[in-house]
Amino acid sequence: MPAIxxxxxxxxxEFAANAAAMQAHVDGFRRLEQAVVEAAEAKRARYTGRGLLLPRERLARLLDPGAPFLELSSLAGYKLYDDRDGTGAGGGCIAGIGYVAGVRCLVRVDNYAIKGGTISPVGMEKALRMQQMAMENKLPVVTLAQSGGANLLYANETFAPGGRGFANQARMSAAGIPQITVVHGSATAGGAYQPGLSDYVVMVRDQATMYLAGPPLLKAATGEIATEAELGGAELHTGVAGTGEYLAENDADGIRIAREILATLPWNRQLPAAAAVVYKEPLYPAEELIGVVPADAKRPYDVREILARIGDGSQFLDFKPHYDSQTVCGHIAIEGNACGVIGNNGPITAKGAVKAAQFIQLCExxxxxxxxxxxxxxFMVGTDAERSGIIKHGSKMIQAVANAQVPKVSIIVGGSYGAGNYAMCGRGFDPRFIFAWPNSRTSVMGGAQAGKVLRIVSEAKMQVAGQVDEQALDELEHNTAAMMDAGNTAIACTARLWDDGLIDPRDTRRLLGFVLSVCREAQQRPLRANTFGVGRM
Incomplete structure (x- = not known):
């Protein structure tokens, strides 16, 4: 293939100015992530005095040293619901894809050091998204559990989705996807079913408890008096009730057992022998991605400049380059993974939509x-666009994106507005993975456009009534634009889980190589399915 x-x-x-602006965006979201880490670290003395490892210490002991770990949705729920200072970002857990005993897994660690690890509606949505990833990519799931459960202030919003989480666990077990849970602390009521529906349960002596009703509720409901250990201690569940399979002496020992379980499973040996992947690095370093995109979002740039820094050997076979210049399609490879790429150099025209729809079908x-x-x-608007059949041809592209069965990965590198977000496989079209650069914006339209639309509509109503208030129209336009712009930033969108996390542009090639290899492995992996999942006897 020719090189770009x-x-x-x-x-x-100009490059230096662009790089400085992008670095400011990167520093901004990294500070927010670090604030969550520091909030947990501030409670170290309280928990280490009780013999507990902090959540990120548990994560570090679980993962293989030096192996890659892709953290997901680190800012989910940022300043939403009762997260007033932003330290609740992450939705009550640390989650990602990493290696445990050589096995690539979906890992979830309850962040009990922040608000007891309680789960807000966004935290519940994040948990469901993690399960979706595990099922789609055939990834074993390892959970280090210690949570206060659902935040009761929002129980009416989390109860029904919580049921879906349990259904997903049952279906994963039936599909042949193993789930391992280490219970480090309390698992009460609905929270007890998470380990109960796992395939392997490790419980930590004198720390872990599981019961449907704790001592206060039991006394209120039946009058019976029992201690936590008598109701659901680790010794009871591993030696009497049989809900747990392994009894650990402490946090570290529980994590050791989880690693040994995964090491025992012949998970990797079930894959066909893989040929060594050989590829060339790009001609232009990925580090230059920090300055490729103009600081001014209104200034155009060629998406091929990004491709030149993420594609193997900077090679790109441009598909129909002379048919439409604003929608770029073509073949590249990223760390040895062949893929078709679709990028934007402007609005999507009728010809661009037709071109993309055809290319998607060829990749399928x-x-x-x-x-x-x-x-x-x-999508392009206007009289000429309508006469060219923009709705009809745009619908073809949307149909192709929605129905393509091959893995789809989205990176939001700039603006992603209106139906263009749908046509480019935004969150609503279930990409296998979707990430965003920290300068990006996602919305139905830009703030300025939204403000002008409402002004025009309101002015027309005022004219009918016979009185136009210019000051009121000015305020309406300004307030609408400000509201829309505040809600379409990368931080606001990732907080609502419109993506799987913000990334440093310089990590784009490495990240794409990682997730594309996850997708490829899932296509190759056989599973031993059964009807109902593994039940405890």
Missing amino acids: DSAIDPQSA QANIALVFLHNTTG
């Missing part, structure tokens, strides 16, 4: 994963 010839000068003042035919790089104001 970059037109960017990384020594120029060849079983090639799709990568979408979002930077579009949406």
Whole structure:
């Protein structure tokens, strides 16, 4: 394939300005992530005095040293519901994809050091998203559990979705996807069913408890008086009730047992022998991605400049390059993973939609994963666009995106507006993975456009009534624009789980290589399914 010839000068003042602006965005979201870590660290003395490892210490002991770990949705729930200072970001847990005893797994660690690890509605949504990832990508699930359960202030919003979480666990077991849970602390009521529905349960002596009703509720409901250990201590569940399979002496020992369980399973040996992956690094370093995108979002740039820094050997076979210049389609490889890429150099025209729809079908035919790089104001509008059949042809592209069965991965590198977000495989179209650069924005339209639309509509109503209030219209336009712009930032969108996390642009190639290999492995992996999942006898 031909290599892309970059037109960017990384020594120029323009590049330096772009890089500085992007670095400010990166530093901004990293500070928010670090604040959550520091909030947990501030409670170290309280928990280490009780012999507990902090959540991220548990995570570090679980994961293979030096192996890659992709943390997911680190800012989920940021300043939503009762998270007033932002330290509740993450939705009550630390989650991601990493290696445990050489096995690539979906890992969830309850962040009990922040608000007891209680789960808000966004935390529940994050948990369901993690389960979806595990099922789609055939990943074993390891949970280090110690949580206060659902936040009762929002129980009416989390109760029904919580049932879906339990259904997902049952279906994963039936599909042949193993689930291992280490119970480090209390698992009460509905929270007891999470380990109960796991395939392997490890309980920590003198720390872990599981019961449907704790001592206060039991006394109120039946008059019976019992201690926590008598109701559901680790010794009872591993030696009498049989709900737990393994009894650990402390946090570290429980994690050791979880690793040994995974090491015992012949998970990796069931894959077909894989040929060594050989590929060339890009001609242009991925580090330059920090300055490729203009600081001014209104300034256009060529998405091929991104491709030149993420594709193996910077090679790119441009599909129909002369048919439409604003929708870029073509073949690349990323760390040896063949994929088709669709990117934006402007609005999606009728011709661009037709081109993309055809290219998607070709990738489907060849079983090639799709990568979408979002930077579009949406579909082209206007008289000429309507006469060209923009609705009809745009619908073709949307149909192709929705129905393609190959893995789809989205990266929002700039704007992702209106139906353009749908056509480029936004969250609503179930991409296998979706991440965003920290400068990105996602919304039905830009704030300025929304403000002008409401002003025009309101002015028309005022004219009918015979009185136009220009000051009121000015305020309406300004307030609407401000509201929309505040809600479409990368931070606001990732807080609502519109993506799986924000990433440093310089990590884009490495991240895509990782998730594409996850998708490829899932396609190759056989599973031993059964009807009802593994039940405790």
